[in-house]
Amino acid sequence: MVEAPRPSAFETFTGARSFALKGALLTNASLETLTESSSLEEFVNRLKGTPYAEAVSKLQPPYSARKLELALRERLADVHYSLMKTARDPDLLEVYYLRNIAWNLKIALKAKALERGYEETMTYIDLHSEELAGRRDLIARVLSSKDLQEATALLEGTEFGKDVAKAAAAFATNREPRVFDLYVDHALFSRIAETFAAKKKSYSTGEIATVRDLVSIDVDSYNVLALLRSKLWGVQSSESKGLLILPPFNVSLPRLQRIVNTESVAESLEALEGTYSISWPSGGGDDVIVSALEEGFVQLSKKTARRAFLWQGFTLSTVLALVKLLEFEVQNLAAIAFGVEAGVPPKQILSSLRL
Numbered sequence: 001m002v003e004a005p006r007p008s009a010f011e012t013f014t015g016a017r018s019f020a021l022k023g024a025l026l027t028n029a030s031l032e033t034l035t036e037s038s039s040l041e042e043f044v045n046r047l048k049g050t051p052y053a054e055a056v057s058k059l060q061p062p063y064s065a066r067k068l069e070l071a072l073r074e075r076l077a078d079v080h081y082s083l084m085k086t087a088r089d090p091d092l093l094e095v096y097y098l099r100n101i102a103w104n105l106k107i108a109l110k111a112k113a114l115e116r117g118y119e120e121t122m123t124y125i126d127l128h129s130e131e132l133a134g135r136r137d138l139i140a141r142v143l144s145s146k147d148l149q150e151a152t153a154l155l156e157g158t159e160f161g162k163d164v165a166k167a168a169a170a171f172a173t174n175r176e177p178r179v180f181d182l183y184v185d186h187a188l189f190s191r192i193a194e195t196f197a198a199k200k201k202s203y204s205t206g207e208i209a210t211v212r213d214l215v216s217i218d219v220d221s222y223n224v225l226a227l228l229r230s231k232l233w234g235v236q237s238s239e240s241k242g243l244l245i246l247p248p249f250n251v252s253l254p255r256l257q258r259i260v261n262t263e264s265v266a267e268s269l270e271a272l273e274g275t276y277s278i279s280w281p282s283g284g285g286d287d288v289i290v291s292a293l294e295e296g297f298v299q300l301s302k303k304t305a306r307r308a309f310l311w312q313g314f315t316l317s318t319v320l321a322l323v324k325l326l327e328f329e330v331q332n333l334a335a336i337a338f339g340v341e342a343g344v345p346p347k348q349i350l351s352s353l354r355l
Contacts, residue, residue: 015318017086025329026333035340040063040340041061073103083322083323087316089316100130102184107125112151113168152168160187160188162187167182170235182229182233186243196212210315210321213304214301214304216250217297219249221294221297223256224256227240228265228290231286232286240260250275251272266289278296301324302325306321308321335352
């Protein structure tokens with residue numbers, strides 16, 4: 001059995017802060033109150049009574065949902081980065097931080113593919129997470145590149161380079177810009193899986209089980225959803241096999257190969273029987289089924305992250321779980337902002353949240 005190293009002062013601080021931040025997460029009742037905001041001004045005023053006060057106070061009216069989303073993501077990056085810098089063994093947290101970089105990169109690449117201008121693209125992007133990590137120059141050069149080909153060349157040699165080149169080739173064939181999501185995420189989750197495999201012997205017996213659960217849901221859901229979306233977006237089966245992250249966790253390679261070989265999304269679901277406990281609609285189109293499956297994985301991830309705080313002390317698993325719960329909270333707050341901006345009824349906004 002691998003014993004956990006004696007906690008350092010930094011680790012104790014990081015763990016205690018994770019529990020404190022977990023306790024400060026907004027309740028479902030608080031989120032419901034936010035959905036009842038009559039305007040974005042009222043939404044911001046209500047947020048000023050939460051841990052997001054500093055983030056939204058930097059904004060000046062008139063407010064927009066897009067600007068609010070970027071401000072909320074800044075706070076997420078700040079918290080993740082600060083926890084990462086005081087953790088005993090930050091390697092996995094550092095790789096998960098790349099999700100912030102990947103989020104912006106996907107927007108930038110899809111904008112290049114669709115030939116959108118720099119000014120328009122920048123309304124969807126905030127480079128704060130890149131500034132914290134010392135990577136602002138690269139993404140800035142990608143944004144300023146003259147076209148997709150130049151942007152792809154700029155990324156050569158980075159952790160995203162090979163996958164972005166494949167995405168550009170796939171886009172040239174099927175003209176589906178969302179393939180950049182598939183390939184950038186492939187680069188990201190490959191790094192996450194590799195880092196977990198390399199570091200798992202350094203984790204304690206109790207810690208590794210929860211960390212594995214969190215990582216496995218991310219990797220398995222990526223594998224399954226990437227294959228299904230490949231079918232929807234016209235990616236050739238020979239190319240979709242290259243998107244698999246191996247070795248998989250709870251959805252075995254034979255099961256994944258069955259998904260590749262099936263003709264339809266509905267048939268593919270049979271390969272998941274006996275893996276994760278997720279329900280999906282018996283009717284509806286392929287897009288509906290895939291969205292329901294994605295939501296099932298999200299709920300499993302949230303449940304696993306919450307459970308980490310019940311059984312673990314000041315360990316990597318609680319810090320990683322906290323980061324994931326904050327990501328879900330920011331997604332919910334952004335969804336509320338867009339709903340309020342569009343005048344969507346509160347109950348309808350509430351029904352769309354991941355609670």
